Amino acid sequence: MKKVMRLLTVFAACSALMFSLFACSNEAPEKKAAEEPRKAETPAEEVKTVKAGFVYVSPIGDAGYSYAHDQGRKAVDALDWATTAFVESVPEGADSERVIRNMAQKGFDVIFATSFGYMDPMIKVAKEFPDTKFMHCSGFKKSANMSNYFGRIYQARYLTGMVAGAMTKSGKIGYAAAFPIPEVIRGINAFTRGVRETNPGAEVRVVWTKTWYDPALEKDAAKSLLDAGCDVIAQHQDSPAPQEAAQEAGAYCIGYNSDMSSFAPKAHLTAAIWSWAPKYVETVEAVRNGTWEGNQSTWWGIDTGVVDIAPYGPMVPEDVKQVVDARKAELMKGDDLVFAGPVKDQNGEVKIPEGQTPTDEELLGMDWFVEGVVGTTK
CATH class of the missing domain: 3.40.50.2300 (Response regulator)
Known part of the structure; x- marks a missing residue:
């Protein structure tokens, strides 16, 4: 009987030990999982088109x-x-x-x-x-x-006007222009201010085409200006036709919008350009x-790079480049001197007094020509 009891005791102890080991083997994975934080499953970020x-x-x-x-x-x-x-x-x-x-x-x-x-x-x-x-x-x-x-493309036009004024021999510069709206008038005025910065006695003659884009009409406008004695042609038009007319006549030209020098390499001085x-x-x-x-x-403004001037043509002298580059440096600093007074209109009346500059609202509504422009705002 004692022998049987001893066997039962040993069996019970072994069973308890096996149960304990089994429990430990089952508990370990659960404990490990609990100790390790679960990685959150986040959906891929949606890209808004x-x-x-x-x-x-x-x-x-x-x-x-x-x-x-x-x-x-x-x-x-x-x-x-x-x-x-x-x-x-x-x-x-x-x-x-x-x-x-x-x-x-x-x-x-x-x-x-x-x-x-x-x-x-x-x-x-x-x-x-x-x-x-x-x-x-x-x-x-x-x-x-x-x-x-x-x-502020008028800033770039001012600089190109300085080049045109320095390069003209006749003192007459032609400008083929689209529509008589403030944007175009402001550009012509800024260009003329630049022309007179380097050539105080020069004049800018304006011909209206009443179209943004019509190469044949643009070219005819440029030819009429060349026939009137202009030896530099500028433009507020979309095609290179005015520049082609200038090259054909042996004159110089100032481009607009982009560097169009490839269309008139012998005539292209520079251009007011967009980026x-x-x-x-x-x-x-x-x-x-x-x-x-x-x-x-x-x-x-020009300080942002949205507007600028194209590279100078090979015919532009080094001293002219230096003068224009110095003015550009001033504009890059934020010194908008293009319409710094005194500024007179075609009739000699002071429109912007000395020591003053026009507000943006005044520039946006500009409907008069500065002194030095030959033409009407209609």
Whole structure:
């Protein structure tokens, strides 16, 4: 009997030991799992795609105004999270309203309208699509979901005027101009101020074409100025036709929008040029991250790089380059001396007194010519 009891005792002890080991083997994984924090399973961050639309007044192959804007669009399109589309050669007025509305209906997040005459059509469409962002170039109207923007291209025109004034021999410089609106008038005035900085007795003769883009008409305008004795041709036109006319006549030319020296290499002195890419990228980034603001007016100066002058032609003397570069350095510092008073109009009346500079509102509404311009604002 005792023997049986001893066997039972040993069996019980072994069972208890096996149970304890089994329990420990089951407990270890649970304890380890409890001690190690579980890694959170987070979904991949969703990348917001921004759809940006661009409306151009002339063909992008014009090598001019629309071409410069389209270089900016391409920079946006190169972004991984952005897509773009454009419509070129859109007339100002009803056609532009239809194009802008069509883009809004297709769900574009932001629409850039790049010509002055698109202003009223865009502000009308903006009211119909409050969730869409609208950006108008060169105008002044704005709303809760529409802002306007431009560059102080008049600063670059002033510098190119200095070059033209230094290079003319006849003292007569021609200017083929599109429409008599403040933007164009302001540019002519700034150019003339630059001309008279280096050649006080020179004059700038203006011919209106009443078109932004018509190479044949632009060329005819330049020829009429050349026939009138002008030996430098400047322009506020979208094509290189005026420069081609200048080269054919053995005269010099000042370009606009982009470096068009390849079209008239023997005549091209320099040009007032645009570089939209950084600001277009900056704008769509603001749309993407929710920091874009409507009802804003932005006017970028030469210090931002939005406006500048093209490289000088080989015929421009070194001393002329130095004088112009020194003025550019002042503008880069923020010293906007282009219209620093005293400034007189064509009739000799002081429009901007000595010691004063015009406000942006006054510049945006400029509708008079400075002393030295031959032509009318109509």
